[in-house]
Amino acid sequence: MTKLTFPEIRCGVVVLTSALLGAQAQAQSLTVSSWVPPTHFVHTDFLVPFAQQVAEVTEGRVTLNILPAPLGGPAQHWELARNGIADITWGNFTYEPERFIPMWFAEFPNAGIKAEAQSVALWRAYEEFLSDNPVFAGVKMLGLGLFGGGQLHHGARAITTPAEITNQKFRMGGPIQERMLTALGAVPVAAPATRAYEMLESGVIDGSLHPVESVMNFRLEGVLTHHTIFPNGFYDATFFVAMNEARWNRLSEADRTAIEGIIGETLSAAWGRNFDVQHPLAVERLTAAGNSFVDASDELIGTVNAIYDDMVADWIVAAQSAGVADPQALLSFYNTTYASLAGE
Structure with missing residues (x-):
């Protein structure tokens, strides 16, 4: 049996140590901050599968640590x-x-009610018109999404006409919703969706704006019992999945290439598919709980459409000031792409 000399042993240890250090240097654990509880479908059905995909395509070299x-x-x-x-x-x-x-x-109103088609259309519009806008600097955009049409929800009665909205206090999340509610004669109250329950319970608001799934997933079915449905959505909300750009650049080229295959349009579509699953499930459960669904009247839809026209005109001016070269082309591209993907 051949005996190894000390220099040979030392050399072998150095080689093994170098290999282990190299493997450790390649391994990356990325922290993920999420503001919904771990029982929410965005966590269980979107973030967790995405984390699993990242680990799979990078052969375990990159893992995601979703913070508790x-x-x-x-x-x-x-x-x-x-x-x-x-x-x-x-x-x-x-x-x-x-x-x-x-x-x-x-x-804006009428942005669509098929979330996967919306989310893919939004991603394509971003790549075509917005990816070099300075407002998005500092991050690697991983995906974009919409939620398939927000609707009007009230805690006490059905809302079908403009007159029934007057002086009603609605929680809302942004300037689009605020302008619509104000133009309809309602009282907008700004707050994130996570505060809706306490505000409804305390009587601070009469109703709240949400996609239908959120009434179920934020457990609002007992305080929001009347749901007014607009056929193409009363409003929507734009979402991002983003990564620190410097951290992205520190990943190896091989890992960046692998992850590129599961982000962008692919991740955006996955976002939308989850909402498309949740909406009909929510309608079924809310109906079984005794909640009521009504369609917005033609009068109410017509009023909202008139508000929409004014909003678009004002946004075009604001978007140009915000560095969008051709806002009308951007809007038209999104609408056309969505209609094509949604089969409309």
């Missing part, structure tokens, strides 16, 4: 990613309205 509690409130999650406090976050552009004027076009 958020590192800030919903409105802070863009900055958490941009500043690198968290590596990856998701959130709602609506919570920083004056900052993200370029995204308003997708939050």
Whole structure:
């Protein structure tokens, strides 16, 4: 049996140690801050599968650590990613309205009710018109999404006509919703969706704006019992999944390439598919709980459409000031792409 000399042993140890250090250097654990509870479908059906996909495509070299509690409130999650406090976050552009004027076009009435088609259309519009806008600097955009049409919900009675909205206090999340409610004679009250229950319970508001799924998933079915449905959505909200750009650049080229295959349009579509599953499920459960659904009247839809026309005209001016070269082309591109994807 051949004996190894000390230099040979030392050389072998150095080689093994170098290999282990190299493997450790390649391994990356990325922190993810999420502001919904771990029982929410965005966590269980979107973030967890995404984390599994990242680990799979990078052969375990990159893993996502979804934190048990958020590192800030919903409105802070863009900055958490941009500043690198968290590596990856998701959130709602609506919570920083004056900052993200370029995204308003997708939050207008009639933006659609098929979330997967909406989300893919939004991603394509972003790539075509917005990816180099300075407002998005500092992050690697992983995905974008919409939620399939927000609707009007009330705690005491059905709302079908403009007259029935007058003086009613509604929670809302952004300037698009605020302008619509004000123009309809309602009283808008700004607050994130996570505060809706306590505000309804305390009588601060009479109703709240949500997609139908949120009434179920934020457990509002007992305090929001009447649901007014607009055929193409009363409003929408734009969402992001973003990663700190410097952290992204520190990943190996091989891992960045692997992850590119599961983000962008692919991740945006996955976002939308989850909402498309949740909406009909929510309608079924809310109906079984005794809640009522009514269609908005032609009068109410016509009033909202007139408000929409004014909003678009004003947004075009604001978007140009915010660095969008051709806002009308952006809006038309989104609408055409959505209609094509939705089969309309």
